[in-house]
Amino acid sequence: MFFTIITIFAGIFLRAGVSFLTPLIPFWKLLTTANFDVIFASANYMRSIYNSVIISLIGALIGTFFVAIIALVARRSEFRFRRPLEYLALFPRAVPGIIAGLGFFYAVVWLPGLDAIRGTIWILIVAFILRYIPVGFGTISPALSQIGEELDRGARISGADWWTTVTRIIMPILKPALFSCFALLFIHFFKEYVTAAFLFQPGSEIIGTTMLQLVAQGDNGPVSALATIQVIITAVFVFLARRVLGARIYG
Template identity: 25%
Template structure:
């Protein structure tokens, strides 16, 4: 019996090119980072990592990225819902503005946010009167990460939401479900894989963000100094071991977190019978 041919031939060649490209672009550079950091030995690795300044910067980077990604999931879903389900004046303009953080240079975004939320800024001056500082605090960092991360959630959820047939909601309503039950039992389970994807993308972008954050962060050691800035500082001091050690820790934590997100996506996709976007 002849072997059944594939619908699209050339799988072996395509896989070979894929693995070679992935190795050259991702695996080999990341391996070099690990090898460089391991060259100082475990004692040197832990000595660098146990620095309070590094620990504080890692905590700040990951905590603000998590908070910003969580906020983007909520408001990104609401924005995507409005763009898909409603027609209103200026809809095309708002839809185009969603992609603006992709095109805007991160340094420009950081300067604009700093001018807006500083003590003398258009928005910051009003918060200053009630004793809340935004610029040069973790709050300002979180706002910057929300700004650059919102398109990932909207553009991930939007096509999935557009594919959901309104007949599903009508059927749920006909069967006696109220609006809250329709949202929680019908719509959200279908959107869950794409929401997790958007959350993961926004989180990954936030952890490694540099340009838009350094202007509004203030870069105060132990307070508002993010891990990417600390890596750049170590490189400028020719401390390659310290820079690669911080990078390795960020890579490992990010990889584990994204792996958990992917597992949750698979679980959610199996429950709904849909493939994660």
């Protein structure tokens, strides 16, 4: 805990609050808010924060819906290819983020119709959802396995079709797992940057890509300030997700 969490975050927070960090000068003599002033005064940096929040919220909602459908079809249906569908849902875990981003870049360039979303936050939402399907599937699938299949059979005997059974019986019981899936997808989307490296353009920046640009320029103070803001937003979201939604966030 000390070496992997406390030390790292203490270093980030400390660098964000000083003009220069050195063991030769006491840090309390170098305290400043200039790094945060740079972030709040820049429209580009603030836009990256807004974009990250919007992408995470919308992407997590859409991703939770599609992951739930995939899990239900793979585990609670008579679909002929349900087993290959489950393997396909887990496949993105094996693809490195940088390769996934490069693949999306070429897909947007060559496939007809996708050019309309190139350079927008929507291509990032699509890329993040497809990349983190295994995370959501791993959240919903175990909870779905704990729901007895006799509920499905009872509903079918009563005359309900598959969709009615899923929406009226299974989904309400699955609600805690859906909330947890939404929370985990939000956190992963909010911190993601590798996949977006090839896909973002001016106007669709996110926090991760902005930090990469700042690191390349050697602006470590604003990078730490932006990372501090990212950590605070994540902590607030986790608190609200646990308190309001009752989400259980593990892993």
